[in-house]
Every structure is written in C-alpha cells, then in structure tokens.
Amino acid sequence: MRSSPASMSARPLPLLEVQGLTKRFGGVTANDAIDLELAAGETHAVIGPNGAGKTTLVAQLSGEILPSAGRIVLGGLDVTRMPPYRRAARGLARVFQVTSIFKDFSTLENVAIAAQGRLSHSYAFWKPAEADEGLNTLAREALRQVGLESRWSDPAGELSHGEHRQLEIAMALVRRPRLLLLDEPTAGMGPEESRDFQQLLLGLKKSYTILLIEHDMQVVFAIADRITVLAGGQVIASGSPREVQGNTQVREAYLGEDFAMGAG
Amino acid sequence: MPKRGAQWLLALCLLALLAVPLTGEVFYIRLVTRIFVFAILATSLNLLVGYTGLVSFGHAAFVGLGAYSVAALGLHGVGSAWVVWPAAILAAALGALLIGALALRTSGVYFIMITLAFAQMLYYVAVGSARFGGDDGVRLAARNSLGVLNLDKPVLFFYVVAAIFLAVLFACSRVVRSRFGRVLRGIKDNERRMQSLGFDTYRYKLVAFVLAGALAGLGGALDANLNAFASPRLFHWELSGDLLIMIILGGLGSIAGAPIGAAAFIVLEEILSSLTKHWMAIFGPLMLLVILLHKGGIHALLAGKHER
Numbered sequence: 189m190r191s192s193p194a195s196m197s198a199r200p201l202p203l204l205e206v207q208g209l210t211k212r213f214g215g216v217t218a219n220d221a222i223d224l225e226l227a228a229g230e231t232h233a234v235i236g237p238n239g240a241g242k243t244t245l246v247a248q249l250s251g252e253i254l255p256s257a258g259r260i261v262l263g264g265l266d267v268t269r270m271p272p273y274r275r276a277a278r279g280l281a282r283v284f285q286v287t288s289i290f291k292d293f294s295t296l297e298n299v300a301i302a303a304q305g306r307l308s309h310s311y312a313f314w315k316p317a318e319a320d321e322g323l324n325t326l327a328r329e330a331l332r333q334v335g336l337e338s339r340w341s342d343p344a345g346e347l348s349h350g351e352h353r354q355l356e357i358a359m360a361l362v363r364r365p366r367l368l369l370l371d372e373p374t375a376g377m378g379p380e381e382s383r384d385f386q387q388l389l390l391g392l393k394k395s396y397t398i399l400l401i402e403h404d405m406q407v408v409f410a411i412a413d414r415i416t417v418l419a420g421g422q423v424i425a426s427g428s429p430r431e432v433q434g435n436t437q438v439r440e441a442y443l444g445e446d447f448a449m450g451a452g
Numbered sequence: 453m454p455k456r457g458a459q460w461l462l463a464l465c466l467l468a469l470l471a472v473p474l475t476g477e478v479f480y481i482r483l484v485t486r487i488f489v490f491a492i493l494a495t496s497l498n499l500l501v502g503y504t505g506l507v508s509f510g511h512a513a514f515v516g517l518g519a520y521s522v523a524a525l526g527l528h529g530v531g532s533a534w535v536v537w538p539a540a541i542l543a544a545a546l547g548a549l550l551i552g553a554l555a556l557r558t559s560g561v562y563f564i565m566i567t568l569a570f571a572q573m574l575y576y577v578a579v580g581s582a583r584f585g586g587d588d589g590v591r592l593a594a595r596n597s598l599g600v601l602n603l604d605k606p607v608l609f610f611y612v613v614a615a616i617f618l619a620v621l622f623a624c625s626r627v628v629r630s631r632f633g634r635v636l637r638g639i640k641d642n643e644r645r646m647q648s649l650g651f652d653t654y655r656y657k658l659v660a661f662v663l664a665g666a667l668a669g670l671g672g673a674l675d676a677n678l679n680a681f682a683s684p685r686l687f688h689w690e691l692s693g694d695l696l697i698m699i700i701l702g703g704l705g706s707i708a709g710a711p712i713g714a715a716a717f718i719v720l721e722e723i724l725s726s727l728t729k730h731w732m733a734i735f736g737p738l739m740l741l742v743i744l745l746h747k748g749g750i751h752a753l754l755a756g757k758h759e760r
Contacts, residue, residue: 272647272648273646273653290645292637293641301638305650311632312630313633315631
C-alpha cells in the first residue's frame with residue numbers, strides 16, 4: 189500500500205517531509221530539488237553511487253549545513269533553519285557514518301550522556317553523574333537492546349569497529365527518537381559483521397521510523413520498505429524495492445556496479 | 453608509583469604546606485599563600501582547558517578584574533571582605549559573560565586569539581587609567597577585613613586563603629563529575645556529537661566560561677590582598693601564559709593537576725630565579741622533560757598512569 193503513489197495523498201501527515209531541498213557549493217549543485225517523504229513506522233533507504241549527494245543530504249537533514257533552497261519538515265514542524273541540537277530535541281537521532289563516540293568515556297557513560305541529552309537540561313552541578321541511576325538504567329537497557337551489555341564498563345575507545353556501531357545505535361535508541369537517521373551504518377564492516385548488523389536493523393525496523401543511507405545493497409533490500417535513488421544530486425527514482433530494481437535509469441546510474449546483487 | 457602511594461604523597465605535601473606557618477618565617481608563609489592563590493587560578497583555568505577543551509589565552513582578564521575590584525572599592529573606602537570578595541567575583545563573572553559570549557562564537561586558534569585580545573585590551577585600559585595609577589597600579593591601604601579576623605596577620609591570611617583553596621578544589625571536583633561536568637567533558641571529546649545529542653553546547657561552554665572567570669576573579673581579589681597591591685600586570689598575557697604552563701605542567705583535566713602545577717611552577721621560579729635571572733632558560737627544558745615523559749604532566753607521572 190505504501191509503495192503505491194496513488195495512495196500517498198491518503199496517508200496521514202508524514203513524519204519527515206523534504207521539499208525541493210537544494211544545496212549549491214559555488215557552481216556545484218550537490219543536492220538538486222530533492223523531495224522525500226517518510227511516514228511514521230516506515231523504513232526508507234536512500235541509495236546512490238558515490239558523489240550522488242548522499243552526504244550533503246544527511247548534513248542538511250541533521251542541520252550541520254543549511255540548504256540553499258527547499259524545506260525540511262519534521263513532525264509537522266519546519267526545521268529547515270534549526271541548529272542540530274534543536275532538531276535532536278525534536279526527535280531526530282543520527283548515527284554517524286564515521287564512528288563518533290566519546291572515546292574517553294566508558295561504554296555505559298556514552299549511552300548515559302546521550303540519555304542526559306534527552307532531558308530538559310544538564311545544569312546540575314553537584315551530584316555525581318555516574319551515580320545517577322535513572323540515567324544508568326536507561327543506558328543499560330539500550331545497551332541490552334543492541335547486545336552490548338557485557339561491555340558496559342569498558343572504555344569505549346577499546347571496543348571493536350562493529351561494537352562501536354552497536355554503541356552508536358544504543359546512543360540513538362536511548363533518546364527514544366521519532367526518526368532514526370542511519371548514515372551508512374555498515375560502512376567499514378566485514379561481511380559477517382554486516383550480516384549480524386542487518387539482524388539488529390531488522391529488529392529496530394519493527395519499532396522505529398528509519399531513514400537509512402546505505403551503500404550495501406543487500407542490507408538495503410533486506411530492510412527497506414521504500415527506496416529513493418540519488419544520482420548527480422537528483423532523485424532519479426523512488427518507490428518499493430521491486431519498482432526501483434526494475435528502473436532502467438537506476439541501472440544506468442549504477443553502471444559498472446553490481447546492482448542486481450541486492451536481489452539475492 | 454602506585455595510585456594509592458601518589459595520593460598519600462599528595463596528602464602529605466598538602467599537610468606540609470599547611471604546616472608552614474609553624475616555621476614563623478613570613479617569607480615562606482607568603483610564598484605558600486601565593487601557591488594557594490595560584491592553585492585557585494590554575495584550577496579555574498583547568499575547568500576550561502582541561503575539562504571543556506577551551507584553550508583560553510586571556511584568563512588574566514578575570515584575575516585583573518578581581519584585583520581591580522578590590523582596588524576600586526578600596527578607593528571608595530569599602531574594605532569588608534564580605535562585600536569586596538563577592539563583588540570581585542561578580543565583576544569577573546560579568547566580564548567573562550561578555551567576553552565569553554563573543555569569544556565562544558569562534559573556536560580553535562581564533563578562540564585563543566580573541567580571548568588574548570580581550571585581556572590585552574583590558575591591560576591597556578588599566579595601564580592608561582590614571583585613577584588606578586596607570587603603569588604603577590594601585591597600592592591598597594590595607595587588606596580587606598573579615599569580621600574579627602585581622603587578615604593583615606600573615607598566618608591568619610594564610611589559613612583563610614588555604615581554606616578557600618580547599619573549598620574551591622572540593623567544589624570543582626564535584627562539578628566535573630556532575631551531569632554538567634559530564635557535558636563539559638563530552639564537549640571536549642566531541643562537540644559535534646554533543647550537538648547531535650541535543651546539547652546546546654554554546655550555552656554550556658558559556659556557563660563554564662563564566663564559572664571559571666568568577667573563580668579567577670576570586671583568585672585575583674586574594675592576590676591583591678596578598679600583595680596589598682593591584683598591578684596592571686595581572687591583566688597581562690604573561691599571567692595567562694603562566695597559568696597555562698601551570699596546568700599543562702601539573703596535568704590537564706585532573707583536579708589535582710592544576711594545584712600541583714601551580715606549586716611546582718612557583719617553587720621552581722623561586723629557586724631558579726635566585727640562581728640566575730635567565731631562569732626561564734632552565735625552567736623551559738625542565739617543563740619539556742616532564743611533558744615528554746608524560747603528556748598528563750606531573751600528576752600522571754606520580755600516579756603512574758598509562759599513556760592513552
């Protein structure tokens with residue numbers, strides 16, 4: 189039902205609405221009038237060859253760069269000009285492409301500080317944060333969800349690459365996000381790690397709205413309800429995995445890359 | 453040396469310092485009082501540099517504001533420490549709020565430069581102000597009065613400053629472990645990530661900047677009392693530089709590090725400058741040696757911490 193364009197107007201207000209999003213760097217148009225819509229509960233993947241403008245799109249969605257034109261509406265609120273921290277407060281949780289954790293903190297403290305960020309403020313100057321059982325309980329629960337509870341006391345810098353990605357997810361989950369923005373979560377993973385991670389994502393899919401930026405086609409086709417394909421900064425196709433796979437423009441964009449592999 | 457051993461050693465050093473008035477030697481009492489004053493200043497700067505990752509090269513601005521608050525109120529005949537010291541803290545906090553609000557819009561080298569520029573600006577204001585003696589600074593008629601305590605007695609002043617130092621140290625050790633302190637440490641480690649987690653990092657940095665400035669103002673007021681003198685040099689970048697050296701020498705981002713660095717700096721300065729006026733030529737290499745041995749400074753060396 190979701191995949192059919194005809195039914196789109198009948199859908200409730202989308203959780204994320206991107207309209208005509210454009211970003212120009214000098215003479216280069218990195219994002220050219222991108223439209224995107226995400227219904228609550230949906231897992232939507234954005235794919236595209238290198239240089240398609242995925243990174244620019246993520247940076248604009250998270251608020252790190254401001255668009256040249258267009259609108260971003262999150263949960264009915266125009267967030268186009270909002271700084272990252274206010275978008276985060278509106279329920280956007282981003283998982284970074286390059287692992288971005290607090291390496292000097294323990295694994296638990298990484299998640300606890302993420303939980304702290306969800307609270308109204310952190311102007312509490314006297315009580316030790318480490319003994320804050322409210323935060324610690326939330327953090328342990330999130331670590332358990334991603335299967336990292338046994339490493340809670342280890343310094344985050346000592347975790348493996350795959351564990352870092354799990355930790356990033358836990359830091360996002362503890363924020364009870366309305367929208368999970370996963371930026372190439374399986375980047376740099378071996379095939380086996382990638383499969384395990386895919387299982388984790390399949391689990392998340394049940395309870396979260398996910399915007400997934402991913403290059404691993406197998407992961408994309410395994411978990412996405414809808415796919416948007418970027419090439420040269422433009423949306424060249426959008427629809428169900430089956431529709432996108434059959435699209436000749438998409439096949440051309442991926443010329444030389446084994447696109448059909450995703451079907452397997 | 454094991455960690456516990458280092459803690460005992462530090463506690464012993466502190467006790468030894470606190471026992472110095474027993475010698476009755478005014479020279480040593482003043483020297484150690486100075487160590488405590490600078491330990492307060494270094495601790496306040498450590499909150500910024502060591503815990504928040506904000507390298508301020510203009511911390512002297514707030515020391516000077518604290519000292520000149522004492523001088524200004526003194527000129528108007530206000531001498532009660534209960535009034536003057538809070539006023540000094542407030543003046544420095546306000547200065548930090550204004551300077552921080554602007555400087556924190558930048559980061560990295562620009563932040564270093566803009567904090568330096570503000571402090572130097574205040575330095576030239578102080579030098580150019582005839583009312584405050586210009587270049588010569590202001591001589592105070594007397595130390596501030598603290599109820600029945602006569603602070604003009606070196607031993608009494610010593611213990612008042614020591615008590616304030618210990619209170620500041622304890623408070624800071626609580627703050628850096630609090631939820632607020634955790635946010636500061638997070639900003640130091642990865643500010644971009646903190647923003648994506650919903651933290652308005654600018655405001656947290658500003659609060660830290662004001663807090664550190666306020667403590668520096670308190671230290672400045674104590675310094676003016678110690679010397680019965682407010683010198684424009686307290687605004688000068690050399691003081692900002694000395695404070696940075698102290699915290700790097702002692703250990704960035706450890707609560708004990710800043711006071712250790714302050715003590716080491718002042719004791720070495722005292723010993724080396726009695727040998728030669730080019731004492732910095734000996735001090736510089738010594739400092740390099742410590743940092744090369746362990747970038748965590750003296751405190752990390754003592755505690756036998758591993759390099760990260």
